[in-house]
Amino acid sequence: MRKDQQRLTQGMLFTDLYQLTMAQVYFRQGLHQKKVRFEYFYRRNPDYGLHQAGYCIFAGLEWLIEWMLETKFQDEDLEVLRDLRTSSGENLFAADFLEWLKGAGDFSGISLWAVAEGRVVHPNVPLIVVEGPFAMAQILETALLNHLNYQTLVATKAVRIKQAGMGKLLLDFGMRRAHELGAIAGTRAALIGGADFSSNVGTSVVLGFPPKGTHSHSLVQAFMAIGEGELSAFRAFAEIYPDDCLLLVDTINTLHSGVPHAIKVFEELRRKGHRPLGIRLDSGDLAYLSIQSYKMLCEAGFSECHIVLSNQLDELIITQIITQIQQEAPAAGIHPEQLIDHLIFGVGTSLITSSGQSALDGVYKLTALAEGQSWRPAIKVSETPAKTVNPGFKELWRLYDQRKKAVGDLLCLQGEELLAMEKIVLHHPVDPDRFRILKKSEIAEMEKLLEPVLENGRRLGNVPTIEAMRKRRQADTSCLDLGVKRLINPHIYHVSLSEKLWELKHEVLRRQARVNDS
C-alpha cells in the first residue's frame, strides 16, 4: 500500500465498522459517556491438533497501550466517516456524532487493569479490565483484540518451542512466512515468549536486540554459477565475517561437500586466530546429519562449533530430533548432551504463524455499567453456560502451595477478603456440583494478577523491558507443575470462581431472565 494511505488504515479506523455504528447508537441514546466495564479473556488454550497448550504467555499489552496513547480521531478519519452512506444514500454518521468524535474521540477516558506481559495465563479469566465511557470503550474493542490475540498466540508458541529445544538458543526466522506486517508484532511476541534473537533487522533493533542470521543457498549457488565452488563461497563469507562464520552446508551434499568444505575454511580461520561459529543444516534428516556433522567437526577439533537446525521445525519435530540424538549419538561416539548443548534452533513458519492453531479466541465482553456510585452487572445469557460471562468487577488471584507451585487461579469479587478466610471455596466455573475447598494452611502464597496500568488514558509506571517480561515468564513457568507444561495432552490447570462470585453470577442470570420475560 502507498505510505500516504497507511495512516488511515492503522489509526482509529483500524476497526470493525460495527464499533462505530454502535457508538452512534449509544450517542443518540445518551449512553456514550456512561462508564462501563469490558473484559478481555480467551476461552481455550491453543490446540494444535496433535498437541495442545496447557497455558498461554500473555503478550501485546504495551504495544496496545502505545497505540491507545497515540491514536485519536483525525480530521482525515472523520472525513472518511462523513462520506459513508446508508443503503438509502443518507449519511451513515450524523454531523453531531462526528463533531463529538472530533472532540472526545480518543482514549483519555479509559483506564485499564491488566496482567503483566510475559506472565503465564489461563482461559476464562479476565486478563484485562477496561473501564471508561461506553462509546470509546466499544470502539477500542477491535484494536485491543487484534493486539492481544496475536501476540499472546505467538508468545505461547515460542515458550513451547523453547521448552522442546531444552532451553537451547532459539532464533526467530519467520518474517517471510508471517502475515505481512504482522511479522513485526510476531517478532516481538517471539522474543517475549522464548526466542532469544530474531533475523528481523528493524524490529530487533527497535526492541534492543541484535538481529541474527547466517547465509542462504543463493550465496553458494552464485559461486557455483560463476565456475567456482562451494569452498570459494565459504571462503568469501569467512573472509568478511571471520568471527561470525556460520556456514550453510546443505546446498550440494551436507556430509560429502558442505561439512568438509566448512571444516577446511574453519581450519584456515583458526590459523589466523579466529573461532568459527558453526554450521547450519536446512534439509534432510536433521538428527542424523547433526550427529554426523558434529562428529566430523569434533574430529577436526571444532567441538565448540554450533549447529543451527532449520527447515519447518516446530515443538514436536524438535522433540523428536532431540530424542533421536539421545538414542543415536552414542553409536557414533558422540555424547548426546554435548551435541545438544551445541544446537541452535532456527524456527520460522511454525513460530510466527502458530502453525496448527493460527488464532487465539480472545474476546472482549461488556460486564458492567455504572449506575451512580455502583455498578450494574451486564451479562450475555448464552445458550452454553460456559460462554456466559462472569458479572461484576473482579479480582484475579493466583494461589501457590508450599512447593511454590501454582495450584490454581481464583476469580473473586472486588473486596473479598481472601487473606482473612480460614478456608477458600473454589467453584468450577460452570458445573454447580464441582468445587473444592482449600484450607488456609494449604496455601503458602496468594498473588493478585490484575494491576492498574492506565488511568484515564495516562500510563502508570514505566514501560517494562522485553528482558523483564522474559524474567516474568521464566519465574511463572517454573511455578507450573510439569503436567501443565506437557506439550501433548497437558494436565488442566484449575481456574475457579469464589463462592460470592458464583452466587452473584446465578443471581444475575435469574434477574435477566425476569427482565426479558416481562
Added chain:
Amino acid sequence: MRKDQQRLTQGMLFTDLYQLTMAQVYFRQGLHQKKVRFEYFYRRNPDYGLHQAGYCIFAGLEWLIEWMLETKFQDEDLEVLRDLRTSSGENLFAADFLEWLKGAGDFSGISLWAVAEGRVVHPNVPLIVVEGPFAMAQILETALLNHLNYQTLVATKAVRIKQAGMGKLLLDFGMRRAHELGAIAGTRAALIGGADFSSNVGTSVVLGFPPKGTHSHSLVQAFMAIGEGELSAFRAFAEIYPDDCLLLVDTINTLHSGVPHAIKVFEELRRKGHRPLGIRLDSGDLAYLSIQSYKMLCEAGFSECHIVLSNQLDELIITQIITQIQQEAPAAGIHPEQLIDHLIFGVGTSLITSSGQSALDGVYKLTALAEGQSWRPAIKVSETPAKTVNPGFKELWRLYDQRKKAVGDLLCLQGEELLAMEKIVLHHPVDPDRFRILKKSEIAEMEKLLEPVLENGRRLGNVPTIEAMRKRRQADTSCLDLGVKRLINPHIYHVSLSEKLWELKHEVLRRQARVNDS
C-alpha cells in the same frame, strides 16, 4: 509500537539480517552489480488437514510493487547498520558498503515479470521473475516473500469459502483474530479472493469499498443492564439505521426472543416505509436456526430479509450448513434455494488466518547470473529432485482445450516456439518416465502468464483495480475443471516442463556435479 519507531521496522530494514550480510559479501567480491535472476514460486497448494486446495489465487503483487517504489535505504537505516557489531566487537558492516547502499540502495535497477493478481496459479512454476543487480535483488527477498505468501494464502482461502457459500455474499470479519497489522493486507487479499466486503473500515475505504457490519451483543447487554430489554436495543438501532437494520438475534434466545423482537421492530419499520435488511445468527445450530428464523420472517412477510451467519465458519462448515438446509428446509415448508439465496456469510478467523494452513510455502530462488549478453543457470542441487529449481529464464504458458478448460501450465525456455510445434511434449517436473504428448489439434488456445510489470524500478501499465482482479479470478476459475475445484481431495492440475527445459535442467545438474567434484 511507537509511531516514530514504525518506519524503521517497515522500511528497508523489514528484512532478514542475512540478506544484508550476503549483500556485503557480493559487494566485497565485486558481484553486487552483477545482473541476476531470482524466481518466486510455491511448492504445494495449501493443505488444511481435512481439506486441500487444488489451486491458489495469486495476490500481493501491487502492494509489493508500491513498497519497492517507496522504499530505499534512509540515513536512519544506515545508522542502525553502522551500529551493528560482530562477535569480536568490530563493525558488522564496513563503511564503503554502507556508502554504496546510501547511493545505490533502492530498487531502481530491478525489473519484474509477474502473473497478474487474482489469477489462478499452481505450484512449482515461477509467479514472479526478478532481474537486477545481485545485492539489491537479494535484499528484496524477505519483503517479496512476506507480501506474496500471505496475500496469496488468504485470497486462496477466500475463493474456497466463496465457493462453499455458493457465491452468496461473503463478508470478511477477521480483524480481531488477524496477525496484528497483517489484518490490513488480509482484508485486501480477502476482497481479491472472494469476500464481497469487509468490516475493516480504514482498509476498505482505501481500497474503494464501503465497510460493512451489524452490531454486537454488547448493544443488547447494555439495554438489558439498564433495565430495558432486547426489544428496546433493537428499536434504538432501527431508529438510527432504518434502511440498514440488521439485528443480532442470539443474545438471549434466538427463536423465543431475538427473532420475535426483530420481527416486531421490522413491522414498525415497514409501517414507516423502510425495508429491514435482516438478522444475524452467531451461535447454536446455524442450519436449524436459519430455517426456523426464515420461516418466522416469511410468515411475517419478510421473506426478502437476509440472514447473516457467523461464528467460526470455514469452507467445510458452510458446505455442511448448506447441505443441511437443503435436506431439512422442505419439512419446515421452506424452499431451500430461496433461503440459501438470502444467506450472507460473515467469516473471521478462518479466512484472515487461513485456519488449518497458516502459511504458504513460497520461496525465492536464484536461477541465473548474467555473463556478458548471456546467462549462466544457477541451480541448487537439493537432495530431493522435486526441490531442484528449474534453471534459466522461462516462460509460463497456460493451455486450454476446446471446452475452454485449462488443461495444464507449461514451463518453457524463453523463445521456444510453442505455437509453431505440431505436438507439445509435457514432462512431469521430476519423474523422467512420466510425460504426455498433446497434439496441436487438442489445444484451442495458449496464453502467456508472465508479463513485465516493472522495468528498472519503473512501473509498466496502470495499477489494476481490485474489481479487475476479481474479474480475472472469476474468468480463471470458470476455466478450471470441477475436479480441481473440489474442496476435499481435489484433482491434481498438471504443471509440466517442455522438452528443452527438461534437457537443460539435467545438463545443468550434471555440470554442477562436475564443478563440485573438481
